[in-house]
Amino acid sequence: MTASVLAVHLSPTHSFSKARRDQITLVAGRGVEGDAHCGETVRHRSRVAADPTQPNLRQVHLIHRELFDVLAHAGYRVLPGELGENITTDGLAVLELPEGTRLHIGPALITVTGLRNPCQQINSFAPGLLKQVLRRGENGRIERLAGIMGVIDRGGTVRPGDEVRVELPARPHRPLERV
Template structure:
């Protein structure tokens, strides 16, 4: 595969698309902006002084997609036939998802990515008076269809937010910098480790988000999960799925579990999302896992 934006002399040029067929094309992209609980609450309540943050960011994303060729030097002037900008509240920020469609000779990946970037920058601009250390992250293409190259679908990739352990069962686990995961055992030193099918427990931040309004400080380990993750809908993975997490390879053995009443978790949280959306794995290949390590479906 070669770069297409260079001519035979190695200089930048706009790719000739005149001979290409007009086809239906689409692209989907996403990105996140991370912020404090206070800032996020103000966005939800509509109490920012500059106005309705998401409405302005939505219009900004649409305008940016339509002006992409004016911003990115070698992009063709593509007219979107459909454009949707949507938002999702996270536990620690906001995700923006953009879908762009067109009937044309070139794709709309850049239009989708430009809309995401501009929408996130607009959120930052609307909120910067309250918080300046917001972080824009994870801007990426999720899918594209149409054209000679056909369909591209991003391979699901997540990351480890926290590794958590406890010496006894039925209590909240505490985050640690790094954990050693042993074959036929699980997390070394953890109360739930053992030669059984539920060696490691995992729960995603996306599940945390569903309980964000319960009035509880939802920190990693609060649901007694060994691995707090982000970026993958864990409970949708079939039993038997193998995951490369850090240095380890793990196999999904169970989705959800029976809730045990009377534990410290239910006392503090009131209800637990782990029984419905947590998953359990066994260690196939041992190794170390640290916060920030990637999770790949293999």
């Protein structure tokens, strides 16, 4: 199966969910044009409060459509964009990608920086949902299932239906950590 873009989203405000769009424009070194999180330095409020000069390693947020199937099985109806992602993928195991993976989507190029660290805000969207996307695995380690973050190396327009081509980094691969 070829990986592809299922849907794209943005929000000009720091709202939890993002509105579906026909296309989004990725801007190199900044993020999604028109999105509240677009910028060279951090834009997430908690990170700005800690140190507003930090580089923005969370310029674009991707979630795999398959997560919604897992959540539905647990009794949660979640649609693309509702968890705040910019790009919903289909057929791509995003959580299994190593740090530094490059994703070619249409003309754009994204470098994966790490895992999204879901926060308590997710329970405001649906009570109990945080326990579904932030949990302890069988090995006792914390599992973060709410998607991945990346930076834009080459900008361009991304649309639903665009193919996602994966370019793995050189070995040894480093597992994704929270960013």
